Amino acid sequence: MQIDWQSYDPGAFHDEVIKRPGAPRSIAADLAGYLESLDRQALDEKKLAARLAIKTMGISFTVYSDGQNIDREWPFDLIPRIIGAREWETTRRGLEQRVRALNCFIHDVYNGQKVFRDRIIDPALILDSANFRPQCVGIQPRHKVWAHICGTDLIRDENGRFLVLEDNLRVPSGVSYMLENRRVTKRVFPELFENHRILPVTEYTQELFDMLASLSPRKQAYPEIAVLTPGIYNSAYFEHSYLAQRMGAELVEGSDLVVEDDQVYMRTIGGLSRVDVIYRRIDDLFLDPAVFNPESVLGVPGLFQAWLKGNVSLANAPGAGVADDKIVYTYVPDFIKYYLDEDPILPNVPSYRCCNDSERSHVLANLDKLVVKPANESGGYGMLMGPQASAAEREEFARRIKANPRNYLAQPLISLSTVPILGEHSAEPRHVDLRPFILQGADSYVTPGGLTRVALVKGSYVVNSSQGGGSKDTWVVMGEGDAVPGS
């Protein structure tokens, strides 16, 4: 295998590296030239080196339906994705703006509900939502922030413009893979790093630690921070352990914690030890069997009450998921205007709300052209890809939409941008999305770039690792004379 950009054809899609066969974009010209200069043997060696690195470093993820084999190697493509620093600076500001507005909205929903009185959004859409937690009404979390860690999915359309696809405010995952992808790329392509000014991503764990520490109810130099994991069988266990390790925080399971007198403690070799901040990686409903799902063995009885009393901080706060809903998503541009009095920097994908009669009629009449998404699923499950679906599948979705219009949203199929991956015999274009991570505590922080997920199957739009997706290192690259973004 040797790469020849002349025979690389992105077709009608926006390819981020190659404009048209043989013509790399200026920002990726060095990368394209370098890759073309590698002969077959060199490319094979690089591929092998990357696989070995992933195996040795133990970068893995878990697949639910996999039965025995719970731990799989992380699928990774060698060719980095490149984003210009100037474009990124705008995107970064757009993401910060979005998360600020989302936090204002969540705080408002649980404190005052001005947004309903001003008729910005129909209260029924929120109060009937599966993610609205009546138990959280009246709570004032520190800094009035509910969603401390947000993973917002971005896509590029056929013109290369970034659009927001969704906001993940519950327990977004993937950041450890972003960090590990960079480590692997450094091992495999050290020579590339000499010729590019690539913004580092490694400070994420430090930023995360500082943000979590800023939530501590006790004012002390070393607040006790714990990462709460459902355990080794969770698909993101690698990440939980990774983040705890990089932050020097304790990685705890529900059974490691105990609540006494509304204080949270860990069981340690020296007895019980107080916990200040919990970065919880389990869903609201499993947090506390005394308040939510009584069947939950993952959670800690009394945890919610301890949080209510302000004796422990939870990130993200219970109830933050009320804004992680594909219908609420369609209102985010309105929230930005309403709460911040600013124009949205990053546009949404145009969306049809099935709860609205005229929009629903349009959706039902155009199911073969639209993507239909349930409001509350994640991981790409339960979607209808209209153009590729069978007539029977479309009928099934029409039935579901009519039965529960509130639960569905439809969007035109956006022609996702492509980037090259190293295929068996040549470089081939594949569709990608991007998940940057946004932190908000006392201050905010956005990862430079984020996790690029790539659909490894030709023509596919499904980028989820649980469904055959892979990932790429993502470089935010400074050109001549660019200032460091955010500084």
Added chain:
Amino acid sequence: MLSRVAERIYWQARYLERAENTARLLNVFSNLLLDLPDRTTLGWNDLVRITGASEIFVQHYQNANETNLARFLISDPCNVSISAMLANARENARTTREVMPTEAFEGINELHYYAQSAAGKADDRSARNEMLEHVIESCQQIFGMLAGAMSRDAGYAFVRMGRALERADMVSRMVDVGARKLFAMLEDPAAPPEFAETWQGILWMSVLRSQSAYQMYRQHVRRRVNGEDVVCFLLHNEEFPRAVIHNLTTVSKVLPRLPNHGEVAELVNLARVELKHSHVPELVEHGLPERIDHLQIRFAAIHDAISRTWFLPRV
């Protein structure tokens, strides 16, 4: 440190050490059998006995021969094979990654994959030796990384305790089998007396080799290898890092780093004092196997106390 994490670190160290010891044992045993004048006196059955897994073995295999033993101890899915122990070590490491030096985890992970892929090497003697040596080297390397990068806090204390107890236990088993064999031979009227001395020498030398103790022994004991000296060296030598007493001392040295260590310290001390005051020449004459049984009961009690003190969830 979380109780759960402490427990996993402790077991990870035990499994790693056990995998290393099993590799040593198998390696030395293969060589020993080639040297023995009369192969019927010492058989593969004895190896099964040392590992303490006779019951599991007879459930899965009909004959205690070289191939079956090698497969059983290298790749059998049951809990006593090297690959199963390394899988356990890795599983424990995977759940304690956040407190372990990254390179040590990577080492364990790599070794686990190696052992999984090396299952086919059980049947061929030279491939097997190479595999076993790689396992021994890697375990040493991993413990080296832990020693070189872990703070001397509670976490490292559990690594050291796990390793020391596992070692003490395995060395005592080796001594036990050596001693039992010796008696069997001395009492066997069919055994030609002229071979007895040579045979003894070879047997005890192998016991020493399995513990990498031969060189140190020679420096320490300057006469012909004999049972009494070897037993004395492996049980009583404070300086030799694989000797039983040295490992008990190691445990008592790390205990002050841990809270509530009173009960464990008492039990360790009891075992040390008993061991110190046992008179080896007398024991070798008679009563050594009983003495070793007693020692192993002590080890089990120490383990139980460790578990009770630090691992069990307490509210």
